[in-house]
Amino acid sequence: MDDIIRPGRRHYVVLSHTVPADGDFSLNDLPGSGGRVDVVARCVSSSLLTSNGIRRDTSITVCLSSGARPVSVSVYGSSVRYLNPDERSTAALIRNALVKSSAAEEGLSSPGIYFSHQTLSDVIEHAKEGRECYLLSETGKPAGMLGTPSLVVLGDHTGITVEEELLLERLEFMKVSLSMLSLQSDQCISISNWMMDKAH
Amino acid sequence: MDDIIRPGRRHYVVLSHTVPADGDFSLNDLPGSGGRVDVVARCVSSSLLTSNGIRRDTSITVCLSSGARPVSVSVYGSSVRYLNPDERSTAALIRNALVKSSAAEEGLSSPGIYFSHQTLSDVIEHAKEGRECYLLSETGKPAGMLGTPSLVVLGDHTGITVEEELLLERLEFMKVSLSMLSLQSDQCISISNWMMDKAH
Incomplete structure (x- = not known):
């Protein structure tokens, strides 16, 4: 449980609004029955993978708000x-965590x-x-570089809700934009990791 | 056929060494039977997608060298x-092109x-x-920024072969590195697009 107490120095939080929180979806249809779990x-x-390697200093939490209760799934590069x-095997790991969350308050679904x-x-x-x-x-205002260690929060394909934005404003998050274009969430993470690698 | 004559200003070429050139793979096993077609x-x-949009000025060619004959599949953002x-539906489009290439010299497999x-x-x-x-x-030497319009060539998960590297050297390609870390091919493309968006 060491990794839960000391997550990586670099942490992402993705706000997911459409993935079924009970994990009831088919791995053959991630965009449809999975509610765009391919994005997640x-x-x-x-966030965690390089070519043939894992970023041991990085972790990510997916916060799902589609169900009656919130569910969060955290993946720690350290462990x-x-x-x-590939999307399918990663979606299978997430599904496994969601299914187990239906029957328990918290726990490890896999290492x-x-x-x-x-x-x-x-x-x-x-x-x-x-x-x-x-x-x-x-x-947000254009981001030159991102400091480190950092917590980076971003939305899924639907963006973020007004309530989520208000919460993050209250917690004094700096609102930044990476590009003049609207990019996909995973593309934003690749660019953020690159920026932070450079700063480091 | 307009798009074939005038492809986008920004063009990527990915060198694929393990995807079955005849398209004989299962969409349920992209990494295994697909020879890592998930990477492609x-x-x-x-290269082509933003959030809810397509980069109309960008195109990409996947060059497959796993079969008896070379096969290339080009995807034009313009059309x-x-x-x-999601990986699965994109792999299906690629598979369709590969299957058709077994029976014809060249052509459009879908728009x-x-x-x-x-x-x-x-x-x-x-x-x-x-x-x-x-x-x-x-x-390569560290890339500050990438010029535009540009042609960016990169390898798959296996990198590039000596023969490919020699060919590109002979054609006077500038060898550049985006990061101190070894990143995945799609991550490199996201970062390259971001750099070129910025330069533009």
Whole structure:
């Protein structure tokens, strides 16, 4: 449980609004029955994987708000196993965590993957400690570089809700934009990682 | 056929060494039976897609060298249809082009997707006209920014072969590295696009 107490120095939080929180979806239809879980799977891969390697200093939490209760799934680069770059196998790991979250308050679903029913506010409060906090947003000010260690929050293909934005404003997140274009979430993570690698 | 004559200003070429050139693979096992076609699918998505949009000025050619004859599959942002961000549906479009290439010299397999049996040398010679030419390589010199319009060549998960590297050297490609880390091909494309968006 060491990785839960000391997550990586670089942490991402992805706000997912459409993935079925009970994990009831088919791996043959990630965009449809999975509610665009392909987006979430790509975010996990982009944040943690390099070519043939894992970013041991990085972690990511996916916060799902589609169900009756919030569910969060955290993947820790320091200890994750069985993580491959393809969407389907990553979606399978996430599905496994979601299915187990239906029957338990919290726990590890597989090595390095932890689920809980914490609220978004609790997840963020816990993760922001000792980190520079960024919210990626098209309406943010242009980001030259990103500081490190950092907590980077971003939305899924639907963006973020007004409530989520208000929460992050209250917690004094810096709202930054990476590009003049509206990019996909996993592309934003690849660029953020690159920026932070450079700063480091 | 307009798009074949005038491909986008920004062009990527991905060198694929393990995807079955006859398209004989299962969409349920892209990494295994598909010979890591998931890598190629992510490259196509990263190069052409933004959030809810297509880069109309960008195109990508995947050059497959696993079969008895070379096969290239080009996807043109200017005219492609049915392109979605998930790996599976993109791999299906590629598979369709590969299957059709077994029975024809060249043609469109679906709108904006063109296959042929051109050699790598021919593909590159054609694409380099009027573009700044880069080879992404871990041993290249650090890239500050990438010029535009450009042709960016990169390898798959296996990198590039000695023969490919010699060809690109002979054609005076600038060998550049994006990061101190070894990144995945699609991550490199996301970062390259971001750099070129910025320069533009």
